Amino acid sequence: MSTLKQVIKTAGPIAAGIVGACLLTGKIVSAAGQEAQPVKNSYQPVDDKETFASIHSRMVAAKPAIMQRQMDLLTERYDLSDRPAAGVVMDRTKPIQEGVRVKLPQGVTWTELSRQTPDQILQKGIFPQGFLPLPHANHPEGGMVFPKTEIDELKKQEDRDLTRFDLDFDIPDRFLAEFPAAIYLSTRPDLGDVSQGKLVTIDNYYEMFSGILNPKQIEGLRLLLTPFPQQQFNQTNDRRSDKASRGVACLDCHQNGGTNGAFHLVGDIRPQEFRHRIETPALRGVNIQRLFGSQRALKTVEDFTEFEQRAAYFDGDHVIAAKKGVNVLDRGSQVHFMAEFEEILDFPPAPKLGWDGKLDPTKATPAELHGQEVFFGKGQCATCHSGSYFTDNTMHDLHAERFYKQHMVNGMMMARDGAIKTFPLRGIKDTPPYLHDGRLLTLDDTVEYFNLVLGTKLTEQEKKDLVVFMRAL
Template structure:
């Protein structure tokens, strides 16, 4: 038998012929119809389920929540806390001239309680009676978080809409869209955005004769999309389709804000993280701290911190996995240079020192300035109405805790918050770091309680009138 081996050809040509024949036979076998044959080829990618039809796990390994149920619960929560009827001022509009400012107060008080009686109570009495109207405002997805954009923006900017959560506050309590943009190098031009949403497609046309080449580079970088925790290309995103991410000016639209919110990345556990309302970039040239709860010390440091962790819930490993962009020193300088020329809106009733010009003011505004100087000016001095510090208001004195620790415990310490500039404040509802104050009237009522100022109703009304002229 051993001699028969020599009868089997073993040349390379024959081996190749045998391999080809075997492949052909295998192909014929594979081509036979079978039951439950899985799909193959490019169609399997085109028909793969997106987040809208089959939940994918989030970064925490949980399925995406049901959006309709999430928003139903959030509407119920907000309606219990606020009158959301959307009352607006009959004549005063935001600086772009298109949208009236909202009026309040909107917070609901228990039956039998008035703002006057509440203002006379001690923090301990208010806490014991559980009647503090301005407890922290929670993200609709407190266990997930992430950036949420208002419908007025998601309708015109692709890739921002999330499938697991929607925006919760009515449009009446948000800045106008798109906001006006004012710049320090050309104050004579007024709104240099000309009422348009600034995009990568139109910024060169809008600013060709307004910005220097270096400022133009900064504007381009501020408009360029970068990946974020919930807006990215990975499977655990919260958008129906993979997206490049979000840009700096998706949140700070036209250098201002339209009320986008997310959660602070710097607090753990998850349930204790604060909701954060997007702040305006107007007048950052006059500020030395950036970020409402973070108090970063330069715009360049702000860029570095945001890109490394903030957009990714404070997780640097997620930032790397999802493709966070790390800007060069030149790019950071260009973005900072552009931001530093974003100006406050005009305030015709203020003089060159930023104080009220009494020849142009109403009696109520003059009285309001006196109230402001008594109760507010120590933290918000003219001309920019900020002391560039952070203060702890100890608001937890007024309410029982509603976070991860047992109910009935004294409120979790909210910690220091940056002193916001009040210039152009009528353009920036809602107020405070988490947006819990929907109107300027709510803001005045809040600080009347927290500072225990015991202002009269007339004093509070006059103070609101003064704030509207800043």
């Protein structure tokens, strides 16, 4: 019996009412009114079960509690106060935040913690919460979330709104990269920052770059700035924007080829609670990188661009992508043109570094030189971050799960991170927060994390000087 009429005829109006409710909710309910156990499923439902007005009303009502839960988690894990480093800025004028922001368990010091074995830390339950994987602002829901700076500027320039009615961005702006980011081109280093202090958009890119880029690069930039449908921003009822949306552009996350901290969930893991939050990395220096995607190990930036457009934009579900209007780019022209622009985005100048990535002793401070010694020695940083760009272009699994028991936090399973690509450290001070999910808010946090996970047992002075060295990269 495949229709509601057949059910009514054979089972009566009460059962028919139950089945009718199933059609709206998507739940499987027996004639006795008992809800059946759900089947494990890699796919999202394609057909709409609820009107947009109903979805909107329900999610708007739930938003305050969801955001409060996330902000409570951040406050529990981190010191979110405004403590800028004196005299140290990012690309132009925005100060970087300093100090270890990850909170320790009561009665524990960093020195004492570093003396414990991974098993002791696990058994005592004293692994710092801020070192655990960071959940999405609403992990069961997921999707792209943009910071207010990006949202406001795109509204102003393009009248395009990336606001989600169900979620807000969670990490405070002081811990994000400067907005808009500076743009340095490997083809024209003589120009310095070519951004003119503006966010590059579809409205201004041509006047800014005509005469600087070649025709293929200009066309690639246009495509990187063109919004295409995406999981949360599209024209269907199952979207998370108030109005039907033109979609999202590549450089909405990688603003000016840098990063604005926008986050979403990786598309290649199921079930939902095991998916990892992914924070937007900068595109600077992709020409010297040989792996793309923090965990997927895609071999070229063209692979990454095509994969993102075809599937990752839609939570890795090509069926949903077809429904929501996936824009399939041509590999031989469009993808190639986009990559040609991406591959001339350069790292920022590092006036204290020589051609080999080492400090010039005549320009560096004693603290920087000591930090470099720690980096290439006791700190073991160069084991992975090698060469003049500080990457070995491979992947490493730190096995941080040695330190904690698997458990659920805000809808996310605190499980293993797995193998993560070695990101280059050139210009690292300009692109907080750190690690693939943004769980480390400062360079000081990053040093403490690796000191514990690698067991290097650095002294306080060694840790401070290591931070100073990384600021010079």
